[in-house]
Amino acid sequence: MENLAVRPEPAKASPKSVRIASKAVLWLLCLGPAFWLVWRGFHNGLGANPVEYITHKTGDWTLRFILITLAVTPARKLLKQPQLIRFRRLFGLFAFFYGCLHFTTWFWLDKSLDFGEMWKDVVKRPFITVGFVGFVSLVPLAVTSTAGWIRRLGGRNWQRLHRLVYLTGAAGVVHYYWLVKSDVRLPVMYGAILAVLLAFRLKR
Amino acid sequence: MLIEKPSDLKYSDVTPKAVYTNRREFLAALGMGGALLMTHEADAGTKLEVSSKSPFSTTEKINSYQDVTTYNNFYEFGTQKNEPAEYARNYRTSPWTVSVEGLVEKPREFDLTSLMKLAPLEERIYRHRCVEAWSIVVPWAGYSLSALLKSVGVSPKARYVAFQSDYDPKQMPHAYGIRFPYVEGLRLDEAMHPLALLCFGMYGEALPPQDGAPVRLVAPWKYGFKSIKSIVKIKLVEKQPRCTWNEMAPSEYGFYSNVNPHVDHPRWSQANERRLGELFRRPTLMFNGYEKEVANLYTGLDLKKNF
Numbered sequence: 001m002e003n004l005a006v007r008p009e010p011a012k013a014s015p016k017s018v019r020i021a022s023k024a025v026l027w028l029l030c031l032g033p034a035f036w037l038v039w040r041g042f043h044n045g046l047g048a049n050p051v052e053y054i055t056h057k058t059g060d061w062t063l064r065f066i067l068i069t070l071a072v073t074p075a076r077k078l079l080k081q082p083q084l085i086r087f088r089r090l091f092g093l094f095a096f097f098y099g100c101l102h103f104t105t106w107f108w109l110d111k112s113l114d115f116g117e118m119w120k121d122v123v124k125r126p127f128i129t130v131g132f133v134g135f136v137s138l139v140p141l142a143v144t145s146t147a148g149w150i151r152r153l154g155g156r157n158w159q160r161l162h163r164l165v166y167l168t169g170a171a172g173v174v175h176y177y178w179l180v181k182s183d184v185r186l187p188v189m190y191g192a193i194l195a196v197l198l199a200f201r202l203k204r
Numbered sequence: 205m206l207i208e209k210p211s212d213l214k215y216s217d218v219t220p221k222a223v224y225t226n227r228r229e230f231l232a233a234l235g236m237g238g239a240l241l242m243t244h245e246a247d248a249g250t251k252l253e254v255s256s257k258s259p260f261s262t263t264e265k266i267n268s269y270q271d272v273t274t275y276n277n278f279y280e281f282g283t284q285k286n287e288p289a290e291y292a293r294n295y296r297t298s299p300w301t302v303s304v305e306g307l308v309e310k311p312r313e314f315d316l317t318s319l320m321k322l323a324p325l326e327e328r329i330y331r332h333r334c335v336e337a338w339s340i341v342v343p344w345a346g347y348s349l350s351a352l353l354k355s356v357g358v359s360p361k362a363r364y365v366a367f368q369s370d371y372d373p374k375q376m377p378h379a380y381g382i383r384f385p386y387v388e389g390l391r392l393d394e395a396m397h398p399l400a401l402l403c404f405g406m407y408g409e410a411l412p413p414q415d416g417a418p419v420r421l422v423a424p425w426k427y428g429f430k431s432i433k434s435i436v437k438i439k440l441v442e443k444q445p446r447c448t449w450n451e452m453a454p455s456e457y458g459f460y461s462n463v464n465p466h467v468d469h470p471r472w473s474q475a476n477e478r479r480l481g482e483l484f485r486r487p488t489l490m491f492n493g494y495e496k497e498v499a500n501l502y503t504g505l506d507l508k509k510n511f
Contacts (some may be wrong), residue, residue, distance in 0.1 A: 047286060048267075048275035048480050049338055109222035112484060127471050178471065181336075182452060183283035 019086065026087060030094040033061045034101070051109045058102035058150070063172040063190055065095035069167060070197040089145050096142040103135050127178035134171030137164050169194045245296060248412040251465055252405040254327045254345045260399055261329035262493070267340040269407050271480045276414045277334065278433060280371065280386065282378040288414035295413040297434070302419060306366070306439035316418050320404055322355055323347035327408075328401055328422070333463045333492045335427035335449075337485075339477045342349045344422050345405035350396045358392065358440055365395040366445035367421060368437040379510045382448055388432040389445035389459070390423065391501075399424060418453030426495040458511040462502070463492035467511045 014022075037057055040046050072088040075081065111118045115122045122132045141162055143149070148157045173194055177187035274289045281288040281295070300316040314322075325345045333339040353365070371385035394400060401422040404411060411417040416433025423430050429449050439445075449457035456470055465475045465488040476485040491498050502510075 009256075048271035049478065051478060051483065052338070108479075109483060110485060121473070125471055125473075182279075185380075 014083065016181065023087070026090060030065070030090065033054070033057065051105065055102060055105045055110075057103060058098050059176070061098040062095055062102050063169075063176065065091055065098060066165065066169050066172055067190065067193055067197065069095055070165065070194070074197060074200045093142060093145060095168075096138045099135050099138050127175055130171045130178065131175035134168050134175055137168045137171065141165060141168070168196060169198075211467050215345035240306065248410050248417050250410045252325055252345050252408060252410055254405070254408055255324040256326050258326045258328045260497070261327065261343075262331055262341060262343045264329075264331065265479055265481075266329060266343055271344055272340055272406065273412050273414060275480065277336075277428065278380050278414055278416070278435075280369070280376045280379045280384065281361075281414065283381045287378060291376075292413035293373055295417065295434075297413065297418040300418050300436075302435055302438060304352065304356050304438045304440075306441050307359035307362035308353075308440050309359060312356055319352070319402075319419065323351040325404060328403075330401070330422060331492050332422070332424060332428055332431075333477060333488065335429055335457065335461065335469060335474075337469075337472060337474060337477045337488075339479050339492075341479075342406055343408070344401055344403045345408065346401045346403035346422070348398045349400045349402045350398060352402055352438070353396060353440075361442055362440035363392055364441050364445050365390050365392060366437075366439045366441050367432045367435055368439075369432055370434045370436045382452055385436075386432060386448045387445065388421070388430055388447050390430070391444075392440070393501055394423070394498075397498060397501065399494060407409065425462055425491040425498045427457075427463060429457070430461050460502075460507075460511075462498075462507065463488060464490060464507055464511065467508055471494075 020099070037046075037054060069091040070090065071083055071090055076084045107113060107118055112120070121128045123129070141164060144153065144161060145160065153161065171189045173187060176190060177184055180187060275285045276288040277285060278288040278292065281291040285348075292334075298316070301313050301314070302319055303311075303313045305311040325347060327343055327345055329341060329343045331339060332342050349365075367388045367390075369386040371379070373379065373384075376384075390400065401424075403416070403420050403422045404418065405414060410422065413434075419435050420433040421431045421435065430447075444459060446457055447457075450459050450461075463474075468474050474488055477488045478485050489495070
């Protein structure tokens, strides 16, 4: 496998101003779902069970951003656009951002910030266990997402560590699958997308 | 009247003469014209004649009509909670008949109007607790299911009541996720309990389609899915009947499905719930707060095993 970590592409094609602008636009797009939730919150648009709505939407976006992050490498290769690597960290950090919102909503509004209650659920309920594992697995990835950490760990170790995201994706899908009562169409769809993205890596 | 065990039932208990003759009188009085005039009572939103308040009503704050009509589990009209409000909008509930059959003296197919006139409609403000750990407070309108059962005369062999929802694939293209038609069941003594409501309306109006129009069950001490919607058939039977969710996942949804904070769903806690409109969870009450009324139905029954 090609070592992506230590070789941020030089991206000779685009001048600095374009790169900054494209990142700014992407930032706003990625914040879109969060703004959307806030806007709906102020316009009575969160439905009869707002807490559940927020929990579900932030969960959806966590999983989506994990999949988007995992899609960057295949997209670079298939579209022959290696400079897309620039955006991978941003997507990954947004997965972590929505994961934090998702976890916090649950821990605060469902568990009333009670660590004991939280831990009881984590230990007892497989769907929460696996969701929690997925969330926790994002923490080291977010922490070591900087250029400094790539240097400190060395590219090879850094990349090894960041393969943890495969586990995050699987945990997210299973978490969702175990949550629903009978209509598994959406979690199965996310599972299929994840499988394709991971299969792409096996192929090489 | 509380009936502890089905075996305590006498014929005279379930079919008092007064009810029986009443029904006759009513039927005699009901001419063709009357029937036509009253068909509109079935339409969603129509004001209902609600005769009396009920001592069973809670004084807790009622949820908004908006909450109760936009957050529904009704898989015939989609599996997402916002879907029934949209996909059930044009559901035809008139004409409507409910067949009462099986182990009864006088099996009968009721049209909705005569079913509604069987007993005076009462307002019952009940807590409603979903197995998914959310709850609402709803002012239903209906009468005790026992009134219907008494009117048809329950045979002494009957032990259970089986209910069936309408299933019309043409009108329900979004039905998904479970086996249709939806079926549910109660033990006969549960069905005869005065809290068990045959419900035609809410908020003083006929039921909107997404809430189970035109007639549904409300058994407030049980998880919401027991309170079957859009009933077309009620059958008195000897053996425990099939129940949709119980059949789907027997380890998750028991036949009884009484609200019980001490018996968790395998995947989540039932110890507390989110009342719609509240930010934090509140403790769930045994039998959803109807312990005083219904606990004696289950004397000697291991509720952990018979969840």
